[in-house]
Amino acid sequence: xxxxxxxxxxxxxxxxxxxxxxxxxxxxxxxxxxxxxxxxxxxxxxxxxxxxxxxxxxxxxxxxxxxxxxxxxxxxxxxxxxxxxxxxxxxxxxxxxxxxxxxxxxxxxxxxxxxx
Amino acid sequence: xxxxxxxxxxxxxxxxxxxxxxxxxxxxxxxxxxxxxxxxxxxxxxxxxxxxxxxxxxxxxxxxxxxxxxxxxxxxxxxxxxxxxxxxxxxxxxxxxxxxxxxxxxxxxxx
Numbered sequence: 396x397x398x399x400x401x402x403x404x405x406x407x408x409x410x411x412x413x414x415x416x417x418x419x420x421x422x423x424x425x426x427x428x429x430x431x432x433x434x435x436x437x438x439x440x441x442x443x444x445x446x447x448x449x450x451x452x453x454x455x456x457x458x459x460x461x462x463x464x465x466x467x468x469x470x471x472x473x474x475x476x477x478x479x480x481x482x483x484x485x486x487x488x489x490x491x492x493x494x495x496x497x498x499x500x501x502x503x504x505x506x507x508x509x510x511x
Numbered sequence: 512x513x514x515x516x517x518x519x520x521x522x523x524x525x526x527x528x529x530x531x532x533x534x535x536x537x538x539x540x541x542x543x544x545x546x547x548x549x550x551x552x553x554x555x556x557x558x559x560x561x562x563x564x565x566x567x568x569x570x571x572x573x574x575x576x577x578x579x580x581x582x583x584x585x586x587x588x589x590x591x592x593x594x595x596x597x598x599x600x601x602x603x604x605x606x607x608x609x610x611x612x613x614x615x616x617x618x619x620x621x622x
Binding site: 399401428435436437438439440443451454486488498499500501502503504505507 | 515542553
């Protein structure tokens with residue numbers, strides 16, 4: 396399977412714990428995006444990387460949220476001191492380098508987070 | 512929050528019927544995309560539109576990029592049960608710094 400993969404698919408944690416999610420983009424894609432999706436809503440943009448550089452992070456929901464892409468391949472999203480309001484689906488998407496279809500983002504299956 | 516207004520919120524149709532849904536925005540986008548999402552999965556790209564006025568088809572799906580660049584519609588012809596899901600519109604600016612999504616149209620197809 397050469398699509399975007401995310402791990403884990405489901406995570407249940409207790410309030411106050413830290414969680415980390417991983418995303419592996421399509422191999423030749425240099426841009427990687429993180430989104431959050433709550434029930435009944437469309438995905439909400441959080442942050443994105445071009446190669447290893449994080450070019451936009453002002454939309455991260457709070458300073459408890461951080462993302463990394465250290466080698467320009469896979470990325471991690473960490474949420475520290477989780478709160479019940481963090482319960483949501485966290486989606487990763489990747490995009491090919493600029494070209495004919497430069498705005499087409501392809502999504503992974505998501506990580507469903509439940510904070511108890 | 513959402514900047515795109517997507518309608519209708521939900522549709523219940525009979526198999527074989529045609530479906531139309533649309534999306535409007537207060538902002539101009541240079542790309543409109545339509546995705547379908549099924550329960551527990553990520554959105555799957557259906558159609559991408561890059562030019563104002565562009566009409567693009569993908570099988571039984573047809574989408575158009577509005578002339579004003581502030582709206583788009585998606586039509587599904589001769590619906591089948593596997594069309595069930597939530598359809599999202601999304602708009603991108605030129606730099607693709609972020610993509611804005613509508614709240615989705617939930618489609619139910621009765622056999």
